[in-house]
Structure formats: structure tokens, C-alpha cells
Amino acid sequence: MRDIRDALGDAALIATDQEGGAVLRRLDVPHPPAPMGLGALRDPAAAREAGAVAARGLLDLGINWNFAPSLDVHVNPLNPVIGERAFASDPHLVAELGVAWAQGSEAAGVMSAVKHFPGHGDTHLDSHLDLPVVRKSRDALEACEWLPFRVAVRAGVGSVMTAHIVYPALDPWAPATVSPAVLTGLLRQAWGYDGVVVTDAMDMRAVSDLYPGGSGAPLALAAGADAVLVCGHGTRSTHADHVAALDQALSNGTLEEERLEEAARRLTNAAARFPGTPRPYTSAQRAADQARVGDWARQSVTRIGPVPRLEANSEVVLLAPEHPDIGGPYGDSLRGEALARALRTNFPRLRYACHGTQDIQAALALLDACPDALIILATTTRWSPTPAQVELAGLLASRGGIHLSLWNPEHVPALGLPALITFGFRPDHLNAAAHALMTGEAPGQLPVA
16 A cells, blocks of 8 residues: 555545455455344444444555445335345445445544435346346335435535436436436435445446447546546556547547546545544554454344254254356355364354255255254355255255355345344354354344344
């Protein structure tokens, strides 16, 4: 980070996604919980402190801008990209917890970017891959998707990130990221927001397919954004394309210098408010934060239906996918063997069988070999349950067994077994799952309808 600041100056804004749960970019510090895990706690003080934990792990490196938290409302169980990144399905709870999280981050020195304005919670398409359309009336949007963002604007949160989604009630054609009606008409003029507006990544296909060659960048700035995010994924040509498109727009007058000056003013003010001077993350503070994270993980475990307590010497069979799929914003996942290894620390007689998306032969063989064992069917993916998981759940419905949902709580009604939900697959979640199995303690309240 020092090299970046040497090149860009101490006033540079350096950003990443440290949302918590599955979306973490720095893993060698205490892991903030998934937003939905905080939703299971329903504790604004914990949400505020979780934002501070995320910030301390970033400012230690001089990162002073966090593209988090998501203020999307989890209203569509088939949403392929939000899920546990949302705090809850109740917009009021999302507002309460999400804004507390953002304020905790900013109090600790890292600017928050609440996202994905004006709401990505009711889509069935992933904007990394396609362009979603949300056909809701303004009244419906006001009552649900917009409510948390309005609260964030009133609270003065430092920045807002846009969504690559078309909302016909506001703009029949343009995605919000490049829509003057959304960014200037609604956010700036109607709501009076004067913080930084940053786009979601412009090389996501929702916009890059529609506006190729970086041509969406000047449209976003003209619409009211102050910063254009481009990931590039290792290639410099994508950035070069967007810079060239901005230069051309300035040359031909479709993007005005005054608009850039306004954007630069907001970014300069943000950098002054959130200087990126590294703040050491002391060993004492790390230890305290790690203890909090472990406590939150145990407190957020949620029980659905009757789940038995297990003795340490219980015979346990674990069924889990060996290679879970990942995609979208998710950078890693949990292998089945890693889950088995973690649980064996508490249950040394645990035996494990992996399954593919269709093949359950190894699982069936282990079930036959262990007729008296307690069966745990674990779902470790974000995506919909596989045919193999559905088939195994059907077998366990008559034989008996429990579902350990480590990632997506929507798998619980889909599989129909008694379940423990951890809202994550990080080490603290695995320890919390073992604790719940041993003690029967699962105090979380389900945050989704």
C-alpha cells in the first residue's frame, strides 16, 4: 500500500470489499461475520462493532474505503448474488443494522460504501453476468428497497455504490449506474445526498455488454457518479479502454469539465475525512476482535426443527460436496474434507463421504456401513441445492438426519430437514456449528421470512 500512496499521494482513496462472511479480501485478520449472521443476532451494537472490526483490518494496511455493507433487502430466495450478504428480509432491520455497520466502520476510520443502490435484493439474475430488471412501482420500491438507503443518506454515510439494474419505474432503459434519473434526480435532488457515488464494477457484463469498450464510464459520470470502478481482473487494457472513453467524452463535450470538478471535490473531501494513514492493528485489539467474532458466530447459529445434542464419542456421518462451486463476488468456499477435519476436532468418530452434483454412491455406501450413526447433510454452497443433495435429503427424511446449512439459509426449506444455520463457512462458523451440536445452543433468530 505504501507503493500505491507513493505513486498517488497520501490523499488517495484505496478500496476493497471486506463485507464479512463469504466476501472477504483480507483473510489474515479477524473475519467480520456475514451480514445475515448479524441479522440473526438483531443487535445494532454488534453490527456497529462488526463494521469497526472490518475497518481495523483494512486501515492496518492503509485501505481507507470499504465497498460495504450491502443494504439490499433479501426478498427473493432465488437471488443468485446477494443472499447472506443482506442483513435480513425486513427493510427496517436492514436499515438499522446496515447503517450501524457503516457508522462503525467510519468511526474506525474507513469510509463505507452502502450498496447496491437503489436495491439488488429482488433480482433473479447476477449482474456480473447479465442485466437484471426490477419491475416494481415507485411505491413498492419506497416501502422496501429504498428504505435502508434513505436511512443511510440521512445518517450521512460517506458513499453509495450503484447497481447495474434497470428500474422501469425510474428509467425505462438505462441501468441505475448510468441513469441521471436515478443518480441525480432521485439520490442527489430528491434525497439531497452530497456524499460520494461510486459505480459497481463497469466491467461486469450487465453494463459492459450494453456499453462496450468502456463507453459506460462517461455515461456514469454524466449521470451523477463521482468515481468509476473498473476491476480489470489482471489486464490493464480494460482500464485503458475506460480512460480512453472518458478522454473522448471530454473532447466531444458529452462529459463536461464542471461535472468532473464536482466529482473531484467530493473525492477530495472524502480523502480528507478518511485519511489512509495506516493505523497499526495491535495484538491486543486483534485478540479482542477475534473473541468478539467467535462470540457472534456462536450467538447467530439458528435452529430450525428438532436437532439433537451430540456427545463427543457419537458416531457421526457427514455428507458434503467435495468441490463447491463459486462465482460472482465470492473468492473462495469450503471443501467437504476441510469441514470434516474441523468437526472431527470435537467428534473424533466422524466419518465423511463426498458427493458430486449427481453421484451419491459413496454417500450411500457409508450410510449402509453406519446404520446407527447420526447423519449430517451439509450444504456448503451459495447456489441452489444440487440433485444429489435433494436426493440425499429425501433419503434422510425417513431415516433421520439433520441439515447443516453453512452458507445459504434458503437451502433449509428446499431440503426440508431439521437444520442448524451458521450463515457462513469460515473457521469461527465451523467452531460455532460444533458448539451448537455439542451443547444444543442455537440462539439466533431467523432473519429471513
